[in-house]
Amino acid sequence: MNKPAAIVMTKKSSIDFEDMNLQVGVRLQIMSSQSATPAVHYTTLIGFVPGEYLLLKIPQESSAMSEGENVIIRVFSGVSVFTFSSKVESVVTAPRAFLLLAFPSSIQKVGLRKAVRVKANLPVKIKNGPDPQNFKMATLSDISLSGALVSTARPLGTSGDLIDIEFTLRDQASDRDVTINTTASIRSVQQSAGSTADGATFHTVYSHGINFHDIQAANQVILQNFVYETLLVHRT
Missing domain, CATH: 2.30.110.10 (Electron Transport, Fmn-binding Protein; Chain A)
Structure with missing residues (x-):
């Protein structure tokens, strides 16, 4: 895990x-x-x-x-x-x-160390091939400067596989949303039980630990600020 x-x-x-x-x-x-x-x-x-x-x-x-x-x-x-x-x-x-x-x-x-993770609930697109219309939706459950935890209803692959992802963060410097595209490698996959908000329906959740590979420098700064602001807001 x-x-x-x-x-x-x-x-x-x-x-x-x-x-x-x-x-x-x-x-x-x-x-x-x-x-x-x-x-x-x-x-x-x-x-x-x-x-x-x-x-x-x-x-x-x-x-x-x-x-x-x-x-x-x-x-x-x-x-x-x-x-x-x-x-x-x-x-x-x-x-x-x-x-x-x-x-x-x-x-x-x-x-702050690079490995610091913060809780998140961000929608993320898992891209399949060059077609921009061909993607799966998932959730970034937590995020750090170097990687994230992606939760899905079906497995995205196995340890070592590469995936292309897209997610959006709020850039506080410009007060606008910025879309981040990057390649990531799957480090681990764990299967667990999940449920709906009312607890009425149970389902399987696959949690993927991933490492980011090639986030652009400008977007890396936006990611840094998102992580640090989230961390500090929860510490106040």
Whole structure:
């Protein structure tokens, strides 16, 4: 069985603001540090002056942040997550809407291992040959940077076989859906019993542990962000 790997983070390290190499337009997570179970909101960096302040777009939930509120910011970059605390110094609504935040004094960098898996429930197409209309639908039950667990009603093959798959992820940087096509090899196949949501009907489920082979670099970044955002949202 291709079991999900344990969630492991490398030791946190303190870094300088410049080390994050933040670019205007990057998507960020922002949440209140004053709540035991803070809601995660998404925003965009629209500018900063080193040592003085940050400018962020106001999240769609206009009441999400208020002046004087202490917040936590998370930034996803490559195989690392940067986290820092700040304070909302001003909520500006005219002539342009933005948040003015205090410049962070301490930034933490967390490295995440490639084998970290997160739960997913993503539809995936299993392609059969060059005909785009010839495919089977399945479910990605979990996913990592290097592979996934695919659940189907019929076996896709045996260990060592290659399959072509297609699935869609949400790209937070551009706020759009991106379709990922890749070849994968089957590592393992396990048969188990499944049931409908109401438990009335039982059926056989085939779980395939697969390894990705050739995901494009741009799509690899999108996959990284999906894995890390899912992981961190469930840890908040």
